[in-house]
Amino acid sequence: MTKCLGCGARMQDKNPHEEGYVKDINSLLCKRCFEIRNYNAYSMIEKDNQEYLNVLNKIAKTDDLLILVADLFSLDIPKLNLKNPIILVLTKADLLPRNIDKEKILNKIKYNLNIIAKITISSKNNYQLDELYTLINKYKRSKNVYVIGYTSSGKSTLINKMVHNYSQNDYEITTSVLPSTTLDLIKVPINNELNLIDTPGLLDEGSIILTASKEQFKKIIPKKAIKPIVIQIKIDQTIFIDDLMRLDIKKGGCLVFYMSNNLKLERFYKNNNKLTNLKKFHFENLNNEDIVIKGLGFIKTKNIVSLDIYIDEKIKITKRQSIM
Template sequence: MVSLTEKRCEGCGVALQTADPGQVGYIPEKALTQDVFLCRRCYRIRHYGETGSVEQDPDAYLKRLDEIAEKDCLVVLVTDLFDFEGSWIPGLSRRIGNRPLLVVANKLDLFPPSVKEGRLKEWVFQLMDEMGLHPADVVLCSAWKGLKINRVMQTIESLRKGRDVYLIGTTNVGKSTLINQLLKKAGRAKEEMITTSPYPGTTLDAIRIPQGDGKYLIDTPGIVRNDRMSEWVSPKELKKVLPSNTIKPRVYQLNEKQTLFFGGLSRFDFVRGKKQPFVCYLSNRLYIHRTKLEQADAIWEKHRGKLLSPPADLSTLLPLQKHVIHLKGTEKEDIVISGLGWIAAGREKAWIEVWAPEGIGVSTRPSII
């Protein structure tokens, strides 16, 4: 019989136990004869597509990051290009100290082919500078599609200089998928090693992967950001909110006093301004409904959870909070709803009111496209 002392699930990093099937880390005793140790949750995610969500402690995961400042290591921050602001880790500079930082901007495949990579990379550097961080480099990639993985590998190797590498990021940025791609490219894994799923919190503890020089590549649990829409949607409906294919921009020529509903999750009121286009960069599966502002409240009350969905269960979201946005018309701007997407506006003045559940981040930024 294999002893469980210090044994951890090779898929999510959690400590294994055989005593309680209802607790995380459970593995049936008969499974201890296998070559790969997977907790029941990881096994079911991989083989049956189950959600396997668990209760998480965001503060505990953030405190784990504080340990990095004491390590001699390279820090690789994996971000989501589609939800860059929402995939940022609060207080990152303080948590990692003066450790060298590489930013890997994932999900490049979601952007239309017309978008230039150089422009995206410049945009990421600009936002990083505004946040007071100066990474050694920024690399764009798509872990899901396996794009630019060689470039990620080469950049990590050139920057780590014989040190451990810590991969950090918020939930749903694709850290574990990226690691699986790196291992595959290096010829060290023919199939998925780290458990991945589209649901937040799949990795539960640090997973240490030995390198050839005695150092480690460490995958850390995703940091939970409760100010993102994607954290509040049910696992079943998350597939409609998180894009999985190249975004098809949807353009709406709006007159003032018109409204756009983004499913039953949020609403966009064009209160005042000249007729102008608004380009919606949201999941292709998310339904957008246009109506007159004077009818918006009645339609919202009658059709939310039905025509306007997700969510089907209205109790999963907090009441809506209004965000007033005044576009000055001096530059192209994006109106960002964290965890949902953004609406691109042109160089026209506009008074916008965005309604989103309480606590969800709503902001503006220089246009990414």
Template sequence: MTEGREWCEGCGVTLQTEDPKAPGYVPLAALEREQIICRRCYRIRHYNEVSPVEQDPEATLSLLNQIAETKALVVQVVDLFDISGSWIPGIHRHTGNNPLLILGNKMDLFPRSVKSQRLKEWVYRTAKDLGVKPVDVVLTSAAKGTNLEQVAQAIEKHRRGEDVFVIGTANAGKSTLINRLLKEFGGGEEAVTTSPYPGTTLEAISIPLDGGKRIVDMPGVIRKDRMSEWIEPKELKAITPDGEIKPKGYQLNEGQTLFFGGLARFDFVEGARQAFVCHVANSLYIHRTKSEKAEELWVNHRGQLLAPPKDPSSLPELTRHTFHLKGDEKQDIVVSGLGWITGGNEKARVDIWAPKGVRVELRPAII
């Protein structure tokens, strides 16, 4: 057992000195440090290593249920690159009567030609469709420090002197945003461990505010219907955008296929020749071929030419999703956690193949 502090200041997990393989392990010598963090957080911060920890999604959601019993401002951080996949299902049940402020993170990933007002209206519309009415929506980029002042002002305005709970799905950017705010306005150092891997924050982390109140970084909610939850940590960078997305356009005839590494497959089944524009991480390899050759290519080259994943057995089997594009407006075909394909200049039938359980949906075009 540890003496003094009982929680890791980086991820919130209970500290222990007995089992190096279990969450919260800290060497006895580290207890003399002013800031005590577990070995996992130390390795993430200093060596960019990660040790995946199995988390119980139901346990995380039960933590959120406690928020409804308090008086506080709830701040939900959503990933604009994957807004439906980063939404917390049934959020109104967890927040109770508390006001909800939505922070749309990762706005830096969108091409500069996309107007921020359009993105903001999209977030409002998505929230309304999901039965939620936020007190405000603020767009930001935790990675770039964009609009931090507007974020801080919105939080201070709507919290009305109460506690603040910051919630979101794993890897939406909650902890990075909190660290940015602390450095910018609190004069503090990094308080919360961050990494590009889902599930870094394991327990609630409480940070004091003036007036005896606090800002609480809640552990990210795990959603298994996103591609990012199925990728090995060392391969996650291949599908995670780290800068402005450069759309890739393809003029396709019916009977042509696009492979997104070895993760997903897009078949243009029927329709006039037209453009399809892919919005995915710039580092993700896209391969075009004839549909009649697609199956052979998939079987013989997945894990090699078509990668990630290096180990195809790490993903569930692919499931087909069929969509009929209306041809009177552009539409996005979204693969949660991977990106989206924009089409619809002409009527078309397309098939998307994605790992079983990964969310695939159709929406009006964002760009």
């Protein structure tokens, strides 16, 4: 049984609605990968996390090196039960404003994993990929190095870039902005001594990515470095972020929005009931704390801010000591 070179799904010519479907079983790519690559068309595949946890359990039985990829923009490290040595890779550095100290952020991140090295990179701009490649070769325990992390964090893009930079081989995994593009393990040989093994990725529960429509998606995922938007608040007011969330600011201060600049940010001073049917989260006296809206970005608070946020109940909102 052959696997699709793009997503790892087992190829089949029986059911067009199931993964790995292809008309001609001798093709290299399944129909879905062909369509993502050639027409930018995408059919969503529903996945649950149990399958991925089973994959991680198998990996846990080896003592192979893992590369844990997390997105510098959403900065969330999954809690996993693994003892393997891990290189923590924070990617998409190109999306943060240039003046932000990425190394400082790296040092503020908390986790309880066996992390033996950590690095920030950008696959898009080739930032620190040579350094990462050196770390991989230094710490690998066998030929096999697994690339794990949340779906859409940038695992497959990183492997494609590694192939391009460091291998004589020709290989391209399918990537896309939507979750669950990679469906099964894909072993990608870099040279005789190193295989990078791509994995489907953990679904990021509570992320706006899992509830957004395709149209919203295009606005939520930034394509270039974000410019933070600073809003000083003198009197009570309401701020809307597209049709995704509402903020009712009750007390003074200053808010700095770190999210895609394709999202429309609107201010209102008068009464308006839009989005008040959504779930309400209340925050009191925040100062130098970030409100993190999973998958969307974060809002830094300064000079004591109290506010209510209205947003889809499935989306996780947390606060943390500001990383800025």
